Amino acid sequence: MDERGLRGLIDKVKAGGLSRRAFVKRMAAVGLTAPLANQLLAFSGVAMAQSNAPYKPTKRGGGGLLKVMWWQGPTLLNPHFAVGTKDQDASRLFYEPLGAWDRDGNLQPKLAASIPTREDGIAADGKSVTWKLKRGVKWHDGKPFTADDVVFTWAYAGDPATAAVSSGSYKDVVVEKIDDFTVVVKFKQPTPFWADAFVGWAGGIIPKHLFGDYIGARSREAPANLKPVGTGPYKFKDFKPGDLVVGEINLDYHVPNRPYFDAIEMKGGGDAVSAARAVLQTGEYHFAWNLQVEDEILVRMEKGGKGRVVISPGGGIEHMQVNNTDPNVEIDGERSSLKARHPTLTDPAVRQALALLIDRDSIEKHIYGRIGIATPNYINNPEKFRSKTTKYEFNVDKANALLDRAGYARGPDGIRAKDGKKLKWVYQTSINQPRQKTQQIIKQAFQKAGIDVDLKAVTASVFFSSDVANPDTYPHFYADLQMYNNGMNAPDPEVFLRQFCSWEAAQKENKWQGRNITRWQSKEYDETYKAAQVELDPVKRAALLIKCNELVVNNQVVIPLVARPGAVALIHGLVANISGWDNNTWDLANWYRES
Incomplete structure (x- = not known):
């Protein structure tokens, strides 16, 4: 479709001769996703339409206590220090x-x-x-x-x-x-x-x-x-870090008849399975966050009849991060320093071998199912920003051949080494059944290629903590490899891709708040990203952001495992607009329960 034709359609929407839905459908036919079509209308002066279902309550309050479960308990309530989703979600209560x-x-x-x-x-x-x-x-x-x-x-x-x-x-x-x-x-x-x-x-x-x-x-x-002390639908009442957040109704909230519930309790702790059970089987809670649970277990739980799993499309990606710095060397009181390159993981041949040793199809089939789709890309949605040239392959023989050619020979213990540096690493993630199973699948493949890993599992409340003094948090990355889910918080990948820019490196001087956790440094990436930031042509800009994704995955800075749509549990009757592009609590003021 040429620019003149596009402008004609937009003018029709403005004049009321074409509905927004019809416009979005026409754009889908030429490859433009719904979020981007709606953004195009907004940029052209067409007001956004609310996608929420009509709000039914006719007064503020009266809904009793809303009980929600975040099995990784929030550790602070300042949105600008929230390194983990749990802290972001909790901050949005207020x-x-x-x-x-x-x-x-x-x-x-x-x-x-x-x-x-x-x-x-x-x-x-x-x-x-x-x-x-x-x-x-x-x-x-x-x-x-x-x-x-x-x-x-x-x-x-x-x-x-x-x-x-x-x-x-x-x-x-x-x-x-x-x-x-x-x-x-x-x-x-x-x-x-x-x-x-x-x-x-x-x-x-x-x-x-x-x-x-x-x-x-x-x-x-x-x-x-x-x-x-915020402006949100609930006022602060109590907080026990890692355990419980309590809010009471804000009677002066700036939206009429909101919120419906009189109070909210956000419970932390436990694990994803128990959280899912508390909604889907027992109905003890109204909502459970982040169902990092094997899909076959969720299907069985849904048969309990108390609730349902809601899946939201978004930009979540379960991935392995490869440390570009040496976590075993301390410089100026800092491990994983930019001044200490990793002795083996900065070798392109080693990184390429790692990618060949990840059996993504098995991880999808045997663990995640509908809530984890095997992918070669770090950016999977919106589709306009998804690379069509990347691919993934599980091939132990190719990985062995790569390492042979690179000079990594097996020792008496079966572990490969070169110049006295062994391919033996620490591979960490949070304590969570699907992640421990994924670790086992990957470890077995690594062993077939002469690579050994010590598996480390950190309590989720610690791993995702905002505690800058705790060395076991993921931003410190005091391991060789680590795995978790990261997600886009907007239907546009620019901000999300900032995490690979050189100037974003997480380090001691910024209290490990920088978003570049792998500490990868690339002039080509930085220049491509900066070009995308100022490119007003949407097609050219998309191409630049796709290149950013390709630089990251083709250099094995991170190794994507499965694309993860948002998965939460809602008790039957709870009405909540859950977005895969924002925090789960982005629209909390409009939650209510139908009788």
């Missing part, structure tokens, strides 16, 4: 961004009065976006929410000394107050993906009057890190 991503990849207003469009907010040159803020919003302590809080959040998260995990969304922009209810985000260069700062998981607005004295080096001392 804090809200300007906009959030719904299930269909549409941007929905939260603290914004409306979503910016090309005709109202988005600059034609791509160098700024203006947000209009919702009026009448109050913080939980009664103070008014204004543009000052938005500008402060930018300054707070963008300050290197704050060491915020969200810093990448704020450090390269300038935010200015226009008036009490209008701010403008200015970019240094044309920015096609403008919906980053103040949007989604990294977008939580925090109150200036409570955090103002704790910006920069004192950021970890703020009492509100553990006792949040």
Whole structure:
């Protein structure tokens, strides 16, 4: 379809002669996914449509206690320090961004009065976006929410000394107050993906009057890190890190008749199987997060009749990370330092052999089923950004031949070595039955190629903790290989792919808050990523982001295992819009239970 034809269709939608649904269907016929088609309409000035089912409750409260289970218990309640999804989800009970991503990849207003469009907010040159803020919003302590809080959040998260995990969304922009209810985000260069700062998981607005004295080096001392005061549907009541978060209804919430439930309890601990059982079989809880459970077990549980598994398309990817630095060498008090290259895993032949030794089909078939699809790509959705040239292969013979040619010979113990460096590593992940089974499948294949791994399983609440002092957290990566699920929090891979940029390396000086966990350094990748950031042509931009994915997987920086759509459990009758592009709690104010 040429540009003239596309413009004609958009004009029809504006005039009411063509429905949004019909437009999205026409775009699908030419290869454009629904989220991108909807973003195209937004960029052209067509307001986003709410994808939620009609909200039925006619008053605030009355729904009793909402009991939800996050089997990895939250460890803090500041969204800008939340390195794990559990902490992000918990923070969203209390804090809200300007906009959030719904299930269909549409941007929905939260603290914004409306979503910016090309005709109202988005600059034609791509160098700024203006947000209009919702009026009448109050913080939980009664103070008014204004543009000052938005500008402060930018300054707070963008300050290197704050060491915020969200810093990448704020450090390269300038935010200015226009008036009490209008701010403008200015970019240094044309920015096609403008919906980053103040949007989604990294977008939580925090109150200036409570955090103002704790910006920069004192950021970890703020009492509100553990006792949040936000604008969300629930007010903080109690928090036991790693165990329980309790919120009570916000009677001054800025959306009429919301929330429905009088209180919420987010229970942590246990494991994914017990969490699934608590909803699907016993009905003790209303919702269970992240069903990292073998699919055959979930199918059996669903027969219990209390609840259902809900699968949401998104960008989740279960993957193995390959450490580019040496976790066994300490330099200036830091292991896995950028100053110490890994002695064997930086060899391209070794990395290529690793990829050949991953039996993805068996992992899908025998473990994940419908909630884990074998893939060669780190970026799998939206389809427009998925590489069509990558492929995966399980071939032990090829892996052995590669290692033979590279000079890695088997010793008396059967383990390969070269120049005194053995192919013997620590392979870590969180304690979780599917992950331990995956470790076993991979270990057996490694052994057939003369590679030995010590399997390490860390308690999930520790592995995904935001505790910067704990060496067993995944951002420290004090192992040779590690495995977990990572996910896109927007229907666009740009922000997600930032995790492989050289300047994002997780290290001591940024309190391991950098997103580049593998510490891979590539000038070609950095330049490709920077080019994508400023490319306004959507086709050319997609090609650049696809190249980023290909550089990562073809260099075995990470080895994708299975694409993981979101999988949660809902008790029958609970109505909740779950998005694969945002936190599970992105729309918590609209949850209710049908009688």
